[in-house]
Amino acid sequence: MLRPGAQRGLLLSSLRLQGSPGRPRSACGRQGEENAPLSAETRWKDRAETVIIGGGCIGVSLAYHLAKAGMKDVVLLEKSELTAGSTWHAAGLTTYFHPGINLKKIHYASIKLYEKLEEETGQVVGFHQPGSIRIATTPVRVDEFKYQMTRTGWHATEQYIIEPEKIQEMFPLLNMNKILAGLYNPGDGHIDPYSLTMALAAGARKYGALLKYPAPVTSLIPRSDGTWDVETPQGSMRANRIVNAAGFWAREVGKMVGLEHPLIPVQHQYVVTSTIPEVKALKRELPVLRDLEGSYYLRQERDGLLFGPYESQEKMQVQDSWVTNGVPPGFGKELFESDLDRIMEHVEAAMEMVPVLKKADIINIVNGPITYSPDILPMVGPHQGVRNYWVAIGFGYGIIHAGGVGKYLSDWILHGEPPFDLIELDPNRYGKWTTTQYTEAKARESYGFNNIVGYPKEERFAGRPTQRVSGLYKILESKCSMGFHAGWEQPHWFYKPGQDSRYRPSFRRTNWFEPVGSEYKQVMQNVGVIDLSPFGKFNIKGQDSVRLLDHLFANVIPKVGFTNISHMLTPKGRVYAELTVSHQTPGEFLLITGSGSELHDLRWIEEEAVNGGYDVEIKNITDELGVLGIAGPHARKVLQKLTSEDLSDDVFKFLQTKSLKVSNIPVTAIRISYTGELGWELYHRREDSVALYDIIMNAGQEEGIDNFGTYAMNALRLEKAFRAWGSEMNCDTNPLEAGLDYFIKLNKPADFIGKQALKQIKAKGLKRRLVCLTLATDDVDPEGNESIWYDGKVVGNTTSGSYSYSVQKSLAFAYVPVELSKVGQQVEVELLGTNYPATVIQEPLVLAEPARNRLRKKNGKDKI
Numbered sequence: 052m053l054r055p056g057a058q059r060g061l062l063l064s065s066l067r068l069q070g071s072p073g074r075p076r077s078a079c080g081r082q083g084e085e086n087a088p089l090s091a092e093t094r095w096k097d098r099a100e101t102v103i104i105g106g107g108c109i110g111v112s113l114a115y116h117l118a119k120a121g122m123k124d125v126v127l128l129e130k131s132e133l134t135a136g137s138t139w140h141a142a143g144l145t146t147y148f149h150p151g152i153n154l155k156k157i158h159y160a161s162i163k164l165y166e167k168l169e170e171e172t173g174q175v176v177g178f179h180q181p182g183s184i185r186i187a188t189t190p191v192r193v194d195e196f197k198y199q200m201t202r203t204g205w206h207a208t209e210q211y212i213i214e215p216e217k218i219q220e221m222f223p224l225l226n227m228n229k230i231l232a233g234l235y236n237p238g239d240g241h242i243d244p245y246s247l248t249m250a251l252a253a254g255a256r257k258y259g260a261l262l263k264y265p266a267p268v269t270s271l272i273p274r275s276d277g278t279w280d281v282e283t284p285q286g287s288m289r290a291n292r293i294v295n296a297a298g299f300w301a302r303e304v305g306k307m308v309g310l311e312h313p314l315i316p317v318q319h320q321y322v323v324t325s326t327i328p329e330v331k332a333l334k335r336e337l338p339v340l341r342d343l344e345g346s347y348y349l350r351q352e353r354d355g356l357l358f359g360p361y362e363s364q365e366k367m368q369v370q371d372s373w374v375t376n377g378v379p380p381g382f383g384k385e386l387f388e389s390d391l392d393r394i395m396e397h398v399e400a401a402m403e404m405v406p407v408l409k410k411a412d413i414i415n416i417v418n419g420p421i422t423y424s425p426d427i428l429p430m431v432g433p434h435q436g437v438r439n440y441w442v443a444i445g446f447g448y449g450i451i452h453a454g455g456v457g458k459y460l461s462d463w464i465l466h467g468e469p470p471f472d473l474i475e476l477d478p479n480r481y482g483k484w485t486t487t488q489y490t491e492a493k494a495r496e497s498y499g500f501n502n503i504v505g506y507p508k509e510e511r512f513a514g515r516p517t518q519r520v521s522g523l524y525k526i527l528e529s530k531c532s533m534g535f536h537a538g539w540e541q542p543h544w545f546y547k548p549g550q551d552s553r554y555r556p557s558f559r560r561t562n563w564f565e566p567v568g569s570e571y572k573q574v575m576q577n578v579g580v581i582d583l584s585p586f587g588k589f590n591i592k593g594q595d596s597v598r599l600l601d602h603l604f605a606n607v608i609p610k611v612g613f614t615n616i617s618h619m620l621t622p623k624g625r626v627y628a629e630l631t632v633s634h635q636t637p638g639e640f641l642l643i644t645g646s647g648s649e650l651h652d653l654r655w656i657e658e659e660a661v662n663g664g665y666d667v668e669i670k671n672i673t674d675e676l677g678v679l680g681i682a683g684p685h686a687r688k689v690l691q692k693l694t695s696e697d698l699s700d701d702v703f704k705f706l707q708t709k710s711l712k713v714s715n716i717p718v719t720a721i722r723i724s725y726t727g728e729l730g731w732e733l734y735h736r737r738e739d740s741v742a743l744y745d746i747i748m749n750a751g752q753e754e755g756i757d758n759f760g761t762y763a764m765n766a767l768r769l770e771k772a773f774r775a776w777g778s779e780m781n782c783d784t785n786p787l788e789a790g791l792d793y794f795i796k797l798n799k800p801a802d803f804i805g806k807q808a809l810k811q812i813k814a815k816g817l818k819r820r821l822v823c824l825t826l827a828t829d830d831v832d833p834e835g836n837e838s839i840w841y842d843g844k845v846v847g848n849t850t851s852g853s854y855s856y857s858v859q860k861s862l863a864f865a866y867v868p869v870e871l872s873k874v875g876q877q878v879e880v881e882l883l884g885t886n887y888p889a890t891v892i893q894e895p896l897v898l899a900e901p902a903r904n905r906l907r908k909k910n911g912k913d914k915i
């Protein structure tokens with residue numbers, strides 16, 4: 052065993068520390084800056100507005116924010132002592148950087164809070180902000196940095212690409228041999244997680260929250276009025292709402308309410324060195340370094356260094372026994388045995404990058420549990436299916452998330468809607484398909500991929516396929532590149548014999564570009580078939596169904612036999628969801644939503660139904676139905692061969708829905724297509740998918756029918772200027788700026804959710820507007836979330852993009868200030884470090900079939 056201070060270099064492969072090292076302290080810390088543990092409260096309450104289960108950084112941050120915002124009766128119950136889960140031993144790294152979009156806001160809010168927490172609470176937090184540099188040693192990393200720059204440009208986050216000279220100046224201990232560039236975030240750094248939590252606790256108490264420990268929650272009993280009896284050995288408490296913030300015990304707490312949260316603890320290690328003379332000699336603290344190829348982070352810890360690697364998925368260690376047998380009773384502030392062999396290749400990479408490490412002695416190794424969800428993003432928000440049960444669990448990076456997530460959740464709880472779009476953290480993105488086996492495979496992959504290049508259109512393959520595949524999976528899997536959507540596999544694009552079928556992600560156009568062009572042509576000129584089974588599908592009926600939907604949706608209720616596109620708005624008048632609503636028989640509806648929003652939408656609908664006392668039956672029939680889309684000018688001709696139902700334009704109108712038989716297979720057919728071409732969506736029993744597909748493909752031989760995937764569909768819908776939920780509209784946007792006016796019926800009699808707010812938004816006038824842009828690029832297309840420039844400043848952002856195979860230019864939707872939204876306006880779209888001139892165009896670029904049809908009829912050419 053190596054004891055602190057022993058004179059050995061890191062290279063010694065026999066190194067192995069055992070036992071529980073002490074809590075690491077802040078780098079460059081001042082003597083006595085730590086906070087004493089707060090004394091436990093003796094009070095008890097019988098009633099609480101919100102009970103938070105778990106006193107780690109997340110639970111305590113929520114208590115702080117709720118109490119600060121004025122909520123009375125906030126109670127946090129902690130089973131042993133505050134920070135006694137993952138929090139106390141975290142490395143404490145804080146960064147503004149996030150490769151996604153919405154989480155940047157969370158990181159930003161956390162850092163801004165941590166900067167002023169000491170002043171506010173009088174408790175030191177040990178916050179150091181020397182900045183951080185991500186290191187690129189390959190050209191593709193440099194592309195990734197450029198990609199990340201354009202995604203960050205329209206956010207508050209400060210971020211720059213810096214040259215090697217600048218990197219060396221900021222981090223003089225680096226071996227510069229391979230370094231090409233750095234991504235620099237000023238203000239990044241690290242905080243002492245224990246002190247942070249204690250400061251948040253002090254704040255929470257100051258504002259009136261009760262933080263009670265030890266008080267282990269042993270059971271949760273729901274009452275019929277939606278409240279909970281929360282039981283502990285200390286007594287029971289009635290709560291209006293409970294929030295599970297129990298860290299790596301979150302599965303155990305979930306089981307108390309009948310849920311299996313897809314979480315799994317993984318082991319994460321970091322190593323702390325003793326004083327290194329070269330570090331001690333520095334005049335200022337080193338920025339935090341992230342060597343992406345070496346897959347580790349490294350920061351200064353007092354006069355030494357702290358180094359934390361992410362092993363590959365093959366080498367990393369999942370604590371799967373905790374999933375099978377539960378967290379061992381009594382496991383609290385323990386750590387796992389350290390295992391340096393597992394991280395040796397990263398140690399070597401670090402020694403090459405920062406050569407002074409070769410002379411460093413290890414004084415501490417920390418190996419602790421981090422809770423991973425399958426995609427390593429936390430689960431935050433109300434949970435579908437269990438009333439008044441909220442979660443804030445699955446935090447891989449809880450220290451940087453705590454401040455922002457606490458505020459976000461507190462706002463949501465207090466105002467009844469999320470303060471901004473954070474759909475990627477929706478706990479309802481998972482479902483029954485998220486098995487333990489899947490969760491483990493994904494956690495391994497996510498951990499191992501911590502530092503891999505983040506490409507647009509990224510696919511990850513571990514744990515796939517799940518049991519949720521469509522009936523067509525077996526037929527299609529060898530013909531196409533599949534995308535993963537909420538457990539389903541859905542064709543992205545199809546390859547023909549001889550075409551390169553590999554998954555080849557790129558920041559530029561890649562091997563799918565030409566095949567997608569062919570699929571595009573297939574639908575525009577001929578007829579194509581697409582598997583749409585991943586859609587979320589609900590059946591709603593009952594005596595109050597019309598009243599409920601009229602209250603939920605901003606559009607009118609479609610007549611029986613018809614369909615419309617309808618939006619559920621939030622009370623503040625922003626877009627919560629977009630669904631296709633079909634009125635099948637009087638009072639009975641089929642609701643369709645995107646695959647990613649199935650339980651997100653269902654939760655909202657169910658909650659409104661219960662809260663409003665509507666007499667309805669709501670059934671999630673997602674897994675019962677398959678969906679085939681058929682689209683293109685020959686769609687009618689092919690389908691008509693298979694049914695006695697008259698499909699002619701006047702008899703089966705656009706947006707009409709009918710139950711019919713295709714050959715012998717019963718389907719609900721809706722005349723609608725997201726391609727904007729003549730088409731039907733055929734909803735059928737899932738077991739009939741293969742037969743239905745075969746029949747249609749055979750019937751379409753003469754017309755040259757073929758498959759198409761979602762990439763082609765995206766290009767087709769963009770040309771038609773069809774908005775997509777999650778891109779052009781979400782709870783950050785109101786439907787008017789998104790150009791959804793047509794679907795919003797402000798003068799319908801029902802006082803639908805968001806109506807009053809939207810009226811006010813309309814009266815005040817819009818500040819920004821969604822526009823369509825075309826731009827000429829070389830080999831790169833917009834994806835969405837790129838910066839829009841005008842007059843040397845960032846003025847907006849794209850929301851989605853594609854290549855337009857019709858005009859052979861790039862095409863994007865973007866939000867720009869109203870004064871820059873006129874047709875013909877010139878702006879610039881930043882793509883991989885280049886600002887491309889772009890023009891606001893009259894949308895749509897290509898008229899949809901129903902519009903073309905109407906025009907043709909108007910011009911007297913109604914016979915096709």
Ligand SMILES: Cc1cc2nc3c(=O)[nH]c(=O)nc-3n(C[C@H](O)[C@H](O)[C@H](O)COP(=O)(O)OP(=O)(O)OC[C@H]3O[C@@H](n4cnc5c(N)ncnc54)[C@H](O)[C@@H]3O)c2cc1C
Nearest residue numbers: 105107109130136137138142143144268298448449450451
């Ligand atoms: C080695 C290591 C390094 C890390 N480094 C970083 C980093 O640099 N930056 C970063 O952002 N993140 C880091 N993390 C991750 C971070 O530590 C966690 O994401 C974060 O601490 C999670 O906080 P939490 O509040 O969700 O859970 P926890 O801290 O685990 O807290 C959960 C609490 O719930 C309590 N509890 C459980 N069950 C019950 C019950 N039934 N009743 C009452 N109370 C209960 C527990 O006692 C515990 O105190 C690191 C993690 C590890 C292991």
